[in-house]
Amino acid sequence: MTLRTSPEVGGMGHSIKRKEDPRFIRGKGTYVDDVVLPGMLYLDIVRSPHAHAKIVKIDATKAMAVPGVLAVITGQDLAKYNLHWMPTLMSDTQMVLPVEKVMYQAQEVAAVLATSRYAAADGAAVVEVEYDPLPAVVDPHKALEPGAPVLRTDKKDKKDNHIWHWEWGDRAATDRAFAEADVTVKEQIYIPRIHVASIETCGCIAHFDKVDGKLTVWMTTQAPHAIRTVFALVAGHVGLAEHKIRIISPDIGGGFGGKVPVYPGYVIAVAASVLTGKPVKWIEDRMENLQADSFARDYHITAELAGKKDGTLTALRIKTLADHGYTDAAANPSKFPAGLFHVCTGSYDLKAAHVEVDGAYTNKPPGGIAYRCSFRVTEAVHTIERMVDIMAHQLGQDPAAFRMKNFIRPEQFPYKSALGWEYDSGNYGGALQKAMDGIGYAELRREQAEKRKRGELMGIGISSFTEIVGAGPSKHFDILGLKMFDSCEIRIHPTGKAIARFGTKSQGQGHETTYAQILAEELGIPAADIQVEEGDTDTAPYGLGTYASRSTPVAGAAAAVASRKIIDKGRKIAAHLLEVAPEDLVYEPGKFSVKGSPNRSKTIQDVAFAAYTNHPQGMEAGLEAVSYYDPPNLTYPFGSYICVVDIDKGTGEVKVRRFLAIDDCGNIINPMIVQGQVHGGLTMGLAPALFEEISYDEFGNVQGGSFIDYLLPTAVETPKWETGHTVTPSPHHPLGAKGVGESATVGAPAAIANAVVDALWHLGVRHVDIPITPPKVWKLLREKGVTE
Amino acid sequence: MRVQVTINGEKHEADVEPRLLLVHLIREVLRLTGTHIGCDTTHCGACTVILDGRPVKSCTVFAVQAHEREIMTVEGLEQNGALHPLQEGFMAEHGLQCGYCTPGMLMTSHAFLAKHPAPSEDEIRHAISGNLCRCTGYVNIVKAVQHAAAKLRETAGAGGAR
Numbered sequence: 030m031t032l033r034t035s036p037e038v039g040g041m042g043h044s045i046k047r048k049e050d051p052r053f054i055r056g057k058g059t060y061v062d063d064v065v066l067p068g069m070l071y072l073d074i075v076r077s078p079h080a081h082a083k084i085v086k087i088d089a090t091k092a093m094a095v096p097g098v099l100a101v102i103t104g105q106d107l108a109k110y111n112l113h114w115m116p117t118l119m120s121d122t123q124m125v126l127p128v129e130k131v132m133y134q135a136q137e138v139a140a141v142l143a144t145s146r147y148a149a150a151d152g153a154a155v156v157e158v159e160y161d162p163l164p165a166v167v168d169p170h171k172a173l174e175p176g177a178p179v180l181r182t183d184k185k186d187k188k189d190n191h192i193w194h195w196e197w198g199d200r201a202a203t204d205r206a207f208a209e210a211d212v213t214v215k216e217q218i219y220i221p222r223i224h225v226a227s228i229e230t231c232g233c234i235a236h237f238d239k240v241d242g243k244l245t246v247w248m249t250t251q252a253p254h255a256i257r258t259v260f261a262l263v264a265g266h267v268g269l270a271e272h273k274i275r276i277i278s279p280d281i282g283g284g285f286g287g288k289v290p291v292y293p294g295y296v297i298a299v300a301a302s303v304l305t306g307k308p309v310k311w312i313e314d315r316m317e318n319l320q321a322d323s324f325a326r327d328y329h330i331t332a333e334l335a336g337k338k339d340g341t342l343t344a345l346r347i348k349t350l351a352d353h354g355y356t357d358a359a360a361n362p363s364k365f366p367a368g369l370f371h372v373c374t375g376s377y378d379l380k381a382a383h384v385e386v387d388g389a390y391t392n393k394p395p396g397g398i399a400y401r402c403s404f405r406v407t408e409a410v411h412t413i414e415r416m417v418d419i420m421a422h423q424l425g426q427d428p429a430a431f432r433m434k435n436f437i438r439p440e441q442f443p444y445k446s447a448l449g450w451e452y453d454s455g456n457y458g459g460a461l462q463k464a465m466d467g468i469g470y471a472e473l474r475r476e477q478a479e480k481r482k483r484g485e486l487m488g489i490g491i492s493s494f495t496e497i498v499g500a501g502p503s504k505h506f507d508i509l510g511l512k513m514f515d516s517c518e519i520r521i522h523p524t525g526k527a528i529a530r531f532g533t534k535s536q537g538q539g540h541e542t543t544y545a546q547i548l549a550e551e552l553g554i555p556a557a558d559i560q561v562e563e564g565d566t567d568t569a570p571y572g573l574g575t576y577a578s579r580s581t582p583v584a585g586a587a588a589a590v591a592s593r594k595i596i597d598k599g600r601k602i603a604a605h606l607l608e609v610a611p612e613d614l615v616y617e618p619g620k621f622s623v624k625g626s627p628n629r630s631k632t633i634q635d636v637a638f639a640a641y642t643n644h645p646q647g648m649e650a651g652l653e654a655v656s657y658y659d660p661p662n663l664t665y666p667f668g669s670y671i672c673v674v675d676i677d678k679g680t681g682e683v684k685v686r687r688f689l690a691i692d693d694c695g696n697i698i699n700p701m702i703v704q705g706q707v708h709g710g711l712t713m714g715l716a717p718a719l720f721e722e723i724s725y726d727e728f729g730n731v732q733g734g735s736f737i738d739y740l741l742p743t744a745v746e747t748p749k750w751e752t753g754h755t756v757t758p759s760p761h762h763p764l765g766a767k768g769v770g771e772s773a774t775v776g777a778p779a780a781i782a783n784a785v786v787d788a789l790w791h792l793g794v795r796h797v798d799i800p801i802t803p804p805k806v807w808k809l810l811r812e813k814g815v816t817e
Numbered sequence: 818m819r820v821q822v823t824i825n826g827e828k829h830e831a832d833v834e835p836r837l838l839l840v841h842l843i844r845e846v847l848r849l850t851g852t853h854i855g856c857d858t859t860h861c862g863a864c865t866v867i868l869d870g871r872p873v874k875s876c877t878v879f880a881v882q883a884h885e886r887e888i889m890t891v892e893g894l895e896q897n898g899a900l901h902p903l904q905e906g907f908m909a910e911h912g913l914q915c916g917y918c919t920p921g922m923l924m925t926s927h928a929f930l931a932k933h934p935a936p937s938e939d940e941i942r943h944a945i946s947g948n949l950c951r952c953t954g955y956v957n958i959v960k961a962v963q964h965a966a967a968k969l970r971e972t973a974g975a976g977g978a979r
Binding site for chain 2: 049050051052057059147315316538539702705708712735744749
């Protein structure tokens with residue numbers, strides 16, 4: 030991509046340093062827990078030790094005797110205001126605090142309000158709750174068996190634990206393709222329950238001002254505007270109207286999807302503040318965060334792939350059981366209960382596909398949110414990339430050559446997939462070839478063959494993923510009815526500086542920098558002269574927030590469109606100043622000049638000043654614009670990753686020796702930030718591939734509920750990532766950009782799993798579920814007769 | 818209990834409960850909010866501060882244990898308006914994203930470089946392995962520490978020559 034601006038202006042393609050960093054490296058960021066208000070109270074939450082139990086009695090006597098404790102709030106208290114249940118983003122219902130029974134271990138049971146953090150914790154420790162345990166339903170398969178205890182007894186007429194059935198694609202054509210196939214492969218793939226575990230947990234400060242009747246909530250949220258509307262809809266009946274609600278999302282210490290939902294703690298804090306008229310702070314601890322906040326994934330997948338003898342793939346068939354916990358609290362666009370899982374044909378030119386998903390209730394925390402990915406895309410990519418690898422191995426073909434043969438070819442774009450998506454652009458072979466050349470694929474295969482002769486276990490894994498991000502076109506995409514546009518509002522000040530506000534919310538992605546670069550690219554105003562603000566619903570334009578890699582595809586596009594509106598008006602002002610017709614001017618970033626007389630020109634700064642001091646008669650003063658951008662399509666970032674692993678036969682440890690990621694996110698705004706996003710995404714791909722899982726024992730006791738046993742990779746386990754890119758612009762995005770924050774999380778696990786299976790295939794191993802832990806591999810090796 | 822600590826060269830006194838955690842003394846009593854809390858169980862390192870030259874996780878130290886001792890927090894890195902080479906390194910190498918783990922990373926690295934002025938990449942990775950970062954994938958944090966180490970060696974060399 031050619032640079033249109035100088036480094037001083039810092040438009041697209043410049044690795045300018047981040048505007049956020051000066052405050053963060055000084056410890057001067059403002060995260061939610063850093064906010065302290067006069068007279069603030071603290072909330073702590075009593076949680077259930079049982080996965081499923083009737084609540085017989087809650088005795089607050091001892092808690093109320095703790096100095097500093099002001100109140101113990103129960104479901105009965107909230108029921109008086111009809112606030113004990115709330116809707117989920119998937120239009121299911123979730124308890125704020127229970128009245129009758131608890132549905133998972135660590136569920137909120139009561140809340141203690143006190144004058145200090147320590148007093149609230151002391152109070153919570155001595156609230157006495159009497160439970161009558163009920164049988165826990167842990168396995169989603171068993172949950173759907175006849176005779177399984179029905180969990181959602183609150184729903185009249187609910188006779189089982191089945192939530193919904195969803196299917197997509199042409200079943201008959203797919204069945205026909207399978208019947209005609211020369212070769213088919215079938216595999217059970219479990220993609221376990223994991224947690225985003227951002228280093229900052231969730232929390233809020235709710236402050237209801239009784240005098241002006243306004244509620245302000247500082248909150249760890251990725252979607253402040255949507256939250257405001259949800260609060261107004263849910264609490265309208267107790268007098269909270271939307272113009273009296275202000276959500277402030279300050280600096281956020283990582284989101285990754287975990288800060289999209291509304292958790293009960295937020296609602297209790299709001300209720301407590303409305304009742305007391307005092308600010309109320311609720312900050313969860315790490316164990317609460319891991320055990321009770323929305324989980325990701327938990328998909329039990331049966332996948333089948335069909336092909337011809339020569340290795341041409343023809344069809345894909347998938348059946349999936351989705352464990353949603355006790356309520357469907359996924360954060361998907363309303364129309365898609367399984368998210369965008371039906372991008373599961375991936376990068377391959379499959380002529381037929383059919384996918385079915387069934388949701389089940391179990392006695393586990395609710396969720397189904399993303400883990401740094403766009404609505405179930407990792408599940409889709411992991412499935413197709415594993416299946417393609419299995420088919421290649423089954424046919425005795427090299428997995429790279431096999432992919433090359435089956436890729437959608439560059440000339441097929443825009444490409445309509447068998448499951449109905451229109452892929453915008455791609456060059457999958459180009460990315461894979463670059464990865465193969467970069468890592469020395471042929472040489473690695475030779476090394477592997479030699480090592481295998483010596484009995485050493487080395488594997489090479491490929492993942493050639495296609496993502497689907499930037500939700501989304503309003504025709505298909507909404508959350509609770511709110512269309513998934515996003516926004517940018519620009520004000521150019523008289524002296525040529527600017528402020529731009531957005532409906533999204535950065536959680537570390539660096540929006541203050543990259544959005545300023547988009548404006549710099551379009552307006553020619555130096556990025557340093559542009560202030561970017563997000564996260565305050567009283568000032569920012571309405572938008573759906575940051576998740577699913579939608580900020581660049583949607584709000585970034587809004588920034589370009591709003592900038593172009595500024596330029597349209599600026600052109601008229603410049604024409605007035607230069608006494609020529611607007612159409613006689615040519616524009617390059619930051620400058621209008623007269624066609625054929627480049628010396629006769631006005632800068633954007635001249636124009637800005639004139640907009641307030643010398644604007645043409647009949648034109649409104651000022652230089653401002655707003656755009657609510659409704660994307661015409663999603664964007665489809667892609668890439669090819671190659672991973673090299675060595676497996677220790679003695680311990681079963683998988684050591685990632687090398688990992689090269691070639692990403693294509695279209696045109697790049699800031700190469701430094703893109704590379705940083707890829708590094709982080711790769712690490713969040715490595716994590717579930719090798720380490721992270723939240724599982725439950727037969728009684729519904731959580732395993733992996735603290736950092737003691739939920740293992741985040743440290744600097745020691747994390748490889749030295751190698752990165753590179755190709756550039757295939759999106760044809761429909763105003764900047765040709767696609768979004769990159771989640772690509773690596775989506776693509777990396779399959780590369781690692783494929784490398785492990787590649788190392789073990791000759792032993793008769795076809796598949797290993799992630800996380801591929803040393804005990805799992807050790808056991809597998811012993812089963813296959815491999816000893817140290 | 819009366820506790821007296823020196824933080825970033827400044828003496829502070831406070832009346833605290835014996836059970837008050839050092840991180841709460843720093844954040845809530847003294848309102849130095851650069852030090853963060855990420856796990857309460859000594860795993861994540863977001864709360865790392867330097868106590869008498871050693872990095873400690875301040876969520877697992879009582880405030881009273883710091884009585885009459887010297888503490889350094891992220892707010893103490895910048896001196897007379899000049900950023901510390903570690904701060905410069907983290908900005909130059911894109912060693913931070915959300916910024917939440919950053920103060921702890923800076924403190925651990927600061928204590929480490931004081932004892933290991935010319936570390937290998939592997940030594941840096943082990944040194945920061947008690948600090949979790951969910952955003953960066955560590956590659957650029959390692960580069961940031963190397964950046965600072967080189968700068969500090971340069972400064973020390975120049976100082977030695979004088």
